[in-house]
Amino acid sequence: MTNWGLILSIAKTHLLTKVKQTSVAALGVTFGIGAYITLVCFMTGLNTMLDDLILNQTPHIHIYNEIKPSKQQPVSLYDKLENSINSVHSIKPRLTQKKIHNALPIIDYLSSNRHVKAVLPQIKTQIFYIAGSIELGGNLTGIRPIEEANYFNLKDYIVEGSADALEQTDNSILLGAGIAEKMSLKVGDRVQVSPLEGGFFPLKIVGIYQSGIAEIDAIQSFTNINTIQRILGKANNYITDINVKLYDIELARPMAQDIEDQFNLRAIDIKTANAQFETGTTIRNLITYAVSITLLIVAGFGIYNILNMLIYEKMNDIAILKAIGFSGRDVQFIFMSQAIIIGFVGGVLGLLIGYGLTRLIDTIPFETEALPTIETYPINQNPIFFVIGFTFAMLSTFLAGYLPSKKAQKIDPVKIIRGQ
Amino acid sequence: MEPILEARHINKSFKKPVLFHVLKDISFKIHKGEFTSIMGKSGCGKSTLLYILSTMDTDYEGELYLNNQLITGAERNELSQIRNKHIGFVFQFHYLLPEFSVLENVMLPAKKLAEKSPEEITHNAIEKLKVLNIEHLAKKRASQISGGEKQRVAIARALINSPSIIMGDEPTGNLDSHNADNVFTIFRELSDLEHLSLLVVTHDEDFAKKTDRIITMEDGRIIT
Ligand SMILES: Nc1ncnc2c1ncn2[C@@H]1O[C@H](COP(=O)(O)OP(=O)(O)O)[C@@H](O)[C@H]1O
Ligand SMILES: [Mg+2]
Numbered sequence: 001m002t003n004w005g006l007i008l009s010i011a012k013t014h015l016l017t018k019v020k021q022t023s024v025a026a027l028g029v030t031f032g033i034g035a036y037i038t039l040v041c042f043m044t045g046l047n048t049m050l051d052d053l054i055l056n057q058t059p060h061i062h063i064y065n066e067i068k069p070s071k072q073q074p075v076s077l078y079d080k081l082e083n084s085i086n087s088v089h090s091i092k093p094r095l096t097q098k099k100i101h102n103a104l105p106i107i108d109y110l111s112s113n114r115h116v117k118a119v120l121p122q123i124k125t126q127i128f129y130i131a132g133s134i135e136l137g138g139n140l141t142g143i144r145p146i147e148e149a150n151y152f153n154l155k156d157y158i159v160e161g162s163a164d165a166l167e168q169t170d171n172s173i174l175l176g177a178g179i180a181e182k183m184s185l186k187v188g189d190r191v192q193v194s195p196l197e198g199g200f201f202p203l204k205i206v207g208i209y210q211s212g213i214a215e216i217d218a219i220q221s222f223t224n225i226n227t228i229q230r231i232l233g234k235a236n237n238y239i240t241d242i243n244v245k246l247y248d249i250e251l252a253r254p255m256a257q258d259i260e261d262q263f264n265l266r267a268i269d270i271k272t273a274n275a276q277f278e279t280g281t282t283i284r285n286l287i288t289y290a291v292s293i294t295l296l297i298v299a300g301f302g303i304y305n306i307l308n309m310l311i312y313e314k315m316n317d318i319a320i321l322k323a324i325g326f327s328g329r330d331v332q333f334i335f336m337s338q339a340i341i342i343g344f345v346g347g348v349l350g351l352l353i354g355y356g357l358t359r360l361i362d363t364i365p366f367e368t369e370a371l372p373t374i375e376t377y378p379i380n381q382n383p384i385f386f387v388i389g390f391t392f393a394m395l396s397t398f399l400a401g402y403l404p405s406k407k408a409q410k411i412d413p414v415k416i417i418r419g420q
Numbered sequence: 421m422e423p424i425l426e427a428r429h430i431n432k433s434f435k436k437p438v439l440f441h442v443l444k445d446i447s448f449k450i451h452k453g454e455f456t457s458i459m460g461k462s463g464c465g466k467s468t469l470l471y472i473l474s475t476m477d478t479d480y481e482g483e484l485y486l487n488n489q490l491i492t493g494a495e496r497n498e499l500s501q502i503r504n505k506h507i508g509f510v511f512q513f514h515y516l517l518p519e520f521s522v523l524e525n526v527m528l529p530a531k532k533l534a535e536k537s538p539e540e541i542t543h544n545a546i547e548k549l550k551v552l553n554i555e556h557l558a559k560k561r562a563s564q565i566s567g568g569e570k571q572r573v574a575i576a577r578a579l580i581n582s583p584s585i586i587m588g589d590e591p592t593g594n595l596d597s598h599n600a601d602n603v604f605t606i607f608r609e610l611s612d613l614e615h616l617s618l619l620v621v622t623h624d625e626d627f628a629k630k631t632d633r634i635i636t637m638e639d640g641r642i643i644t
Contacts, residue, residue, distance in 0.1 A: 003531065003532060003534050006528075006531045006532060006534075013519050013520060014519070017519040316515065317517050317518075319515070320515045320516070320517060321517075321528075322476070322500070323474075323476060323503065323509050323511075323515070324503065324504065324509070324528060324529045324532070324577065325500050325501065325503040325504020325505070325529055325532050325533070326500060326504075326532055327496065327497045327500040327501075328496060328497075328500075329497070330500075330532070413476050414471045414476050414477050417471075417476075417511060417515070418467070
C-alpha cells in the first residue's frame with residue numbers, strides 16, 4: 001500500500017526547494033548523456049563512412065581463378081610408391097587461363113539462389129594508358145555499368161559523368177581520377193589503351209572515377225564488359241571475376257566455401273578479405289563506449305553525492321515522517337523518486353542536447369579530396385543510441401539513488417529526535 | 421473502564437557506552453479520556469519510556485497493549501500504520517516539515533492514512549486549525565511562524581487522524597508561560613470535550629497539578 005501521489009509530492013517539494021543542487025545533479029546527467037549521444041553518433045558515423053569506403057566496393061563473395069601450384073603431383077597418384085617417401089623440388093604452377101571456365105552457367109546458377117541479391121561478371125586486365133607521348137600502366141576492368149552502380153555503389157565514386165553514359169556509349173571509359181590528372185585528360189577527351197597482348201584502342205572518356213584511395217585512382221579505370229572483350233579479342237563468355245552480393249552478409253563465408261568446393265575456384269568472402277577493418281571498427285567502438293560510460297559514471301557519482309547531502313540535510317524531515325507513520329519504505333521511495341526525477345529530466349535534456357549537437361555537426365562542411373561523396377561530417381543518428389543513452393541515465397541514477405535512499409530507510413527517528 | 425494503553429513489565433537497557441538499565445519493570449494503564457502527566461528528574465527515563473510507548477523504539481522487554489491488542493513484536497510497517505492511525509505525538513521542539521505550508525503539515529498524516537478523500541482531509545485540517553485558533557496561518561510556510569504557533573500546528577497534526585491517544589514529550593518545555601498556558605488549555609479542552617486520552621511528560625509542576633493523574637518516575641521506576 002504505497003501512496004505514490006503523496007510520495008511524489010513530497011519528493012517534488014524537496015527538489016524544488018533545492019533547485020540549485022538538483023539542477024547541478026541533473027546537469028551532470030545531461031552532460032554525460034549529451035556527450036555520449038554526440039560521441040557515439042559521430043564515431044559510428046565515421047566508422048560507417050570508413051567501412052563504406054572499402055566495404056561498399058567490395059563484393060560479399062569474390063570468385064576468380066587463382067594461379068597456384070597443384071596440391072597433388074603426378075607422383076602421388078602412382079600406387080606403387082604409396083608407402084615410400086617422395087619429394088619433388090621447385091614445383092611451379094601450370095600455366096592456366098585467368099578465365100573462369102563455364103562462367104556464364106555459374107552466373108546463372110548463383111543468380112537462382114534465393115540468398116543472392118546480385119551476381120556481376122567482371123573482366124580484369126592490365127593495360128597501358130597512352131595519351132600523346134605519355135604511357136602509364138594500369139588496370140582496366142570491364143563491368144556492367146548500370147548494375148555495378150546499383151549494387152556496388154559505383155555511382156558514389158563517379159565524380160563526373162555517369163554510369164549510364166558508360167553503358168550507352170560504345171568504346172567509352174570511366175577514367176581513374178589520378179590518371180586523368182597525370183595525363184591532363186577530361187570528360188569528352190580520348191585516351192588510347194593498349195593491352196599487354198598489343199594493339200591500340202582509342203576510348204572516349206565519359207566519366208571520372210574517384211574511390212578516395214589514391215593508389216587505386218592512379219591506376220584503375222572501368223569500361224563496358226563488351227568493350228574489353230573486343231579489346232582483348234575474346235569471346236563473350238570470357239569472364240575473369242564474378243562478384244556476388246548477398247542479402248545477408250553473414251552467409252558470405254559458408255557460401256564462399258561451398259563455391260570453392262563445388263567449382264574448384266577461389267572464392268573470397270568479404271570478412272576474410274577485410275578482417276583488419278573489423279578490428280579497427282571494434283576498437284573505435286570500444287573507445288567510444290569507454291569514454292561515454294566514464295562520463296555517465298561521473299554523472300552518477302554527482303547524483304550520489306547530492307542525494308547523500310540532501311538526506312543529511314533532511315534528517316529531521318525523515319524523523320518526523322517516520323514519527324507520524326511513514327514507513328521506512330515510504331521514506332526510501334521519496335528519495336528514490338528524487339533520484340529518478342533527476343535522472344529523467346537530466347537524461348531527456350541530454351538526449352535533446354545530443355540530438356541538437358549531432359544535427360549541428362551534420363551540417364558542418366567536411367570536404368576532402370579522398371572522400372568525394374562526403375560533404376559534411378558523417379553522423380549516424382541511430383535511434384538505438386538514444387534508447388541506450390536514456391536507459392543508462394535511468395540505470396545509473398537508480399543505482400546512485402539506491403544507496404543513499406537505503407540509508408534514509410534505515411534512519412532511526414528516535415536517535416534524531418533525541419539529538420535535538 | 422477500558423484501558424487505551426497498557427504497559428506490562430517494560431524493561432530497557434542501553435548497552436553502549438556502558439550497560440545501563442534505564443527502565444525497570446514499568447507497568448501502568450491509561451484509560452480512555454484520561455489526561456495523565458509524567459514527572460521526574462531529568463535523566464530518569466521519561467523520554468525513553470515515551471519512545472517505547474509511541475512504538476518508535478522496539479528494543480525493550482515486556483509487553484505493550486494498545487486498545488487491548490498486543491503490539492510488542494509487530495512488524496515495522498505495521499507499527500508505522502499503528503503510529504499513523506492511533507498515536508499522535510507532540511515533541512518539545514516543534515517538528516514540522518519546514519518547506520511545507522502549515523496546512524500541508526497538518527494534512528500529511530491523513531494523506532498517508534488515505535482513508536478520506538482529499539477534500540475531506542483539507543476540510544478536517546482547516547477544522548483542526550480553527551479549533552487551535554491558527555486557521556489564518558494555513559497558507560504560511562511552516563518555517564515562517566513563531567514557536568508557540570508551531571507547537572499548535574504540531575498539535576493539530578497530532579489530532580488529524582483522531583488518534584486513540586496523544587503523547588507529548590515536554591510539549592511546553594520550549595515555550596514562554598503565556599504560550600505554555602495556551603497549549604495546556606488546549607489539552608485540557610481536548611480531554612474534557614472530546615474525551616481524548618493524553619499522556620504528557622512535563623517538568624512544570626503547575627501544569628502537572630491540573631492533569632487528572634500524575635505518574636512520578638525516579639531512576640527508571642514508577643514511584644507513584
Ligand atoms: N542512546 C543512548 N545510549 C545510552 N544512554 C542513553 C541513550 N539515550 C539516553 N540515554 C540515557 O538514558 C537515561 C534516560 O534518558 P531520557 O529518557 O532521555 O531521560 P529524561 O527524558 O527522563 O530526561 C539518561 O541517563 C541518558 O543519558
Ligand atoms: Mg527527556
